[in-house]
Amino acid sequence: MKLSKLEAALVEELARLEIIDCHEHLPPEKTRVAAQVDVFTLFSHYTRHDLAVAGMSEVQYQGLYNRDIPLGRRWAIFEPFWERIRWASYARAALLAAKRFYGADDINAQTAEAISEAMQKANTPGIYEQVLREACNIRTALTQCGSTDLGGTPLLTPVMPMVHELEAWQALSRPPFEPSTSLGPGPAAAVRSLDDYLDAVRRYVARVKAEGAVGLKMMSNPYKDPRRDEASSAFESLRSGAVARLPVPNPLRDYVVDQTIAIATELDMVVCVHTGYWGDFRTLDPLHMIPLLQRHPRARFDIYHVGYPWMREALMLGKGFANVWLNFCWTHIISQKFAMDALDEAIDLVPMNKLLAFGGDYATPVEKVYGHLVMAREDIARVLARRIEDGQMTDTQALALARKWFVENPVALYRLEP
Numbered sequence: 001m002k003l004s005k006l007e008a009a010l011v012e013e014l015a016r017l018e019i020i021d022c023h024e025h026l027p028p029e030k031t032r033v034a035a036q037v038d039v040f041t042l043f044s045h046y047t048r049h050d051l052a053v054a055g056m057s058e059v060q061y062q063g064l065y066n067r068d069i070p071l072g073r074r075w076a077i078f079e080p081f082w083e084r085i086r087w088a089s090y091a092r093a094a095l096l097a098a099k100r101f102y103g104a105d106d107i108n109a110q111t112a113e114a115i116s117e118a119m120q121k122a123n124t125p126g127i128y129e130q131v132l133r134e135a136c137n138i139r140t141a142l143t144q145c146g147s148t149d150l151g152g153t154p155l156l157t158p159v160m161p162m163v164h165e166l167e168a169w170q171a172l173s174r175p176p177f178e179p180s181t182s183l184g185p186g187p188a189a190a191v192r193s194l195d196d197y198l199d200a201v202r203r204y205v206a207r208v209k210a211e212g213a214v215g216l217k218m219m220s221n222p223y224k225d226p227r228r229d230e231a232s233s234a235f236e237s238l239r240s241g242a243v244a245r246l247p248v249p250n251p252l253r254d255y256v257v258d259q260t261i262a263i264a265t266e267l268d269m270v271v272c273v274h275t276g277y278w279g280d281f282r283t284l285d286p287l288h289m290i291p292l293l294q295r296h297p298r299a300r301f302d303i304y305h306v307g308y309p310w311m312r313e314a315l316m317l318g319k320g321f322a323n324v325w326l327n328f329c330w331t332h333i334i335s336q337k338f339a340m341d342a343l344d345e346a347i348d349l350v351p352m353n354k355l356l357a358f359g360g361d362y363a364t365p366v367e368k369v370y371g372h373l374v375m376a377r378e379d380i381a382r383v384l385a386r387r388i389e390d391g392q393m394t395d396t397q398a399l400a401l402a403r404k405w406f407v408e409n410p411v412a413l414y415r416l417e418p
């Protein structure tokens with residue numbers, strides 16, 4: 001992005017901030033270091049969806065990661081699809097990462113081999129320190145990889161799935177109703193009643209909190225009002241084997257999710273909510289959250305992704321509910337245009353203690369966190385620069401806002417060390 005002088009100066013100031021990365025799926029570093037990597041690792045995450053939509057078959061996609069096939073041949077398969085997707089925001093994060101870490105001005109037939117070699121050389125212990133700390137100036141990244149065992153580094157802070165989305169739910173959906181051992185310490189207790197199930201959920205939440213988790217993640221699916229009697233009979237129909245699985249949605253899920261939010265609130269944990277875009281996103285409208293927001297006024301809801309494509313609906317959650325924060329994680333690589341529009345409108349609408357600026361939302365390709373962050377800084381600088389030029393705020397005031405969004409708000413919301 002070509003930046004104006006003011007935008008460039010703001011970007012420079014933003015790069016000096018030590019920030020909180022408000023959402024990742026990064027595994028422990030040892031998992032990344034153990035993985036085979038090459039240039040296609042940079043295309044192993046969201047770009048995968050763009051490649052599929054551009055016409056790449058699943059077999060072709062899987063072939064990219066078959067390291068028995070020479071790189072040149074894999075590149076020849078990849079290249080026509082890459083030319084179709086290279087202008088999208090997802091691709092830009094890969095291009096920025098390849099340039100910053102592997103010295104490549106472009107990802108193409110001429111550079112693919114050299115990027116791969118450089119990536120393999122760099123894939124050693126310390127890569128998280130190098131990417132997250134040194135290149136990104138990240139203090140800690142809130143990461144969801146299904147585990148609280150992140151290798152003991154302060155660079156990663158766990159957020160865990162709500163238990164209904166974890167094995168317990170699947171275990172419950174199948175006889176003999178033994179909860180997964182990951183639910184609680186000590187020997188697994190049989191789940192014979194709805195109360196046993198809720199006890200298991202409570203033990204799970206307490207355990208992951210004790211292990212350092214600061215939030216529980218759920219999806220903004222449609223939930224009906226929780227009814228204990230209906231949840232109980234749904235549980236009983238599973239337990240007795242009358243049905244093998246419950247349809248989705250169902251009253252047991254609605255009740256357990258509601259109870260889990262209450263438990264998270266009691267234990268002072270954040271409820272993280274994926275809203276919008278993913279698969280059949282009709283089931284992920286941010287407005288589905290309103291009954292839960294109303295029923296749990298003391299809970300703290302971190303609304304992810306600004307609900308794309310329901311940006312205004314998500315902004316209105318931030319406008320109308322004291323228990324809502326709006327998290328711009330993932331947004332800058334969905335579309336920089338959207339992220340800038342949403343941020344600009346959010347400044348008009350929402351109190352400034354309620355915005356979180358950034359979450360890379362990556363797993364294996366940690367380098368792309370940097371690419372995403374560069375894009376986020378550009379978006380934020382452009383929005384703030386326009387307000388400064390319009391005479392609405394001074395440089396100092398603009399930077400104070402950015403500091404809130406990048407650091408102070410996530411620290412306050414997640415009760416992180418100041």
Ligand SMILES: [Zn+2]
Binds near residue numbers: 023024025
């Ligand atoms: Zn995510």
